[in-house]
Amino acid sequence: MTRLMLALFLCICATCLRAEPLRLAVTSSFENSGLAARLLPAARDDIGVDVQLLVVGTGQALRLGAAGDVDAVLVHARAAEEAWLAQGHGTTRTEIMTNDFVLIGPDTDPAGVRGSPDIGTALSRIAAAEAPFVSRGDDSGTHLRERSLWPAAPEGPWYRETGSGMGATLTVAAGMGAYTLTDRGSWLNFAAKTGLAILHEGDDALLNTYAYLPVNPGAHPHVNAVGAEAFGAWLTGPVARDLIDGYRIDGQPLFTSAR
Numbered sequence: 001m002t003r004l005m006l007a008l009f010l011c012i013c014a015t016c017l018r019a020e021p022l023r024l025a026v027t028s029s030f031e032n033s034g035l036a037a038r039l040l041p042a043a044r045d046d047i048g049v050d051v052q053l054l055v056v057g058t059g060q061a062l063r064l065g066a067a068g069d070v071d072a073v074l075v076h077a078r079a080a081e082e083a084w085l086a087q088g089h090g091t092t093r094t095e096i097m098t099n100d101f102v103l104i105g106p107d108t109d110p111a112g113v114r115g116s117p118d119i120g121t122a123l124s125r126i127a128a129a130e131a132p133f134v135s136r137g138d139d140s141g142t143h144l145r146e147r148s149l150w151p152a153a154p155e156g157p158w159y160r161e162t163g164s165g166m167g168a169t170l171t172v173a174a175g176m177g178a179y180t181l182t183d184r185g186s187w188l189n190f191a192a193k194t195g196l197a198i199l200h201e202g203d204d205a206l207l208n209t210y211a212y213l214p215v216n217p218g219a220h221p222h223v224n225a226v227g228a229e230a231f232g233a234w235l236t237g238p239v240a241r242d243l244i245d246g247y248r249i250d251g252q253p254l255f256t257s258a259r
Contacts, residue, residue, distance in 0.1 A: 023070040024052065027074070043234055061073045065215045071227060072212060075211065076142075080141075093213050098208060099256070101181055102198045102206070104199065105199045119206060120151045122200040124151050131179060136164065142182065149181070174192050
């Protein structure tokens with residue numbers, strides 16, 4: 001292929017990609033962290049893909065993908081993702097980046113969580129003290145992980161569910177002086193931290209991996225498979241990796257790209 005033909009081909013591809021937006025269902029932590037605002041304009045400038053976000057919990061994102069209402073999903077609940085793929089809803093699962101979950105609570109720490117040897121012990125202390133705990137309760141990746149970490153199912157008036165995203169849940173926790181589990185990116189980007197602090201972090205069980213899954217065009221021929229493939233390749237390329245690894249708030253890195 002001559003240079004002229006190659007340039008024409010790329011121009012036509014870019015025009016096609018720009019003509020049809022990519023509908024991407026994402027977990028709210030991806031947007032709350034501020035990373036989406038860095039990545040999406042760069043993708044549009046670099047490869048001509050205009051990404052339109054539907055910000056929901058992981059469970060809802062996967063349901064939208066299964067129904068063919070979006071072209072791809074970016075979520076963080078591996079077991080649910082693999083089940084979704086096994087059911088034929090998607091084509092591939094590509095890990096894009098990681099961060100971690102942290103346990104947030106009132107700086108006074110009424111449940112004595114500080115110094116806990118692991119997250120299970122920390123949560124057990126909250127339950128034993130019946131200290132207020134706020135859960136997202138929205139079938140999101142964060143909610144699913146939080147529920148899996150409790151040594152025993154939490155119940156009682158001290159345990160409350162917001163049914164909302166991470167930003168709203170952090171706001172409720174701040175207002176109540178309650179504990180909650182959040183991804184580190186959303187915490188660092190949360191403005192109203194007064195009275196709250198990270199009280200437990202660092203367990204292997206708190207590692208948080210985000211994966212990109214295009215919707216299966218065989219099941220839903222109308223999806224933008226070309227745009228989904230192009231954006232997925234871009235997310236694992238050098239431009240996106242540098243943006244992910246270089247994204248910081250107050251000098252602290254939020255994510256590590258999957259290389």
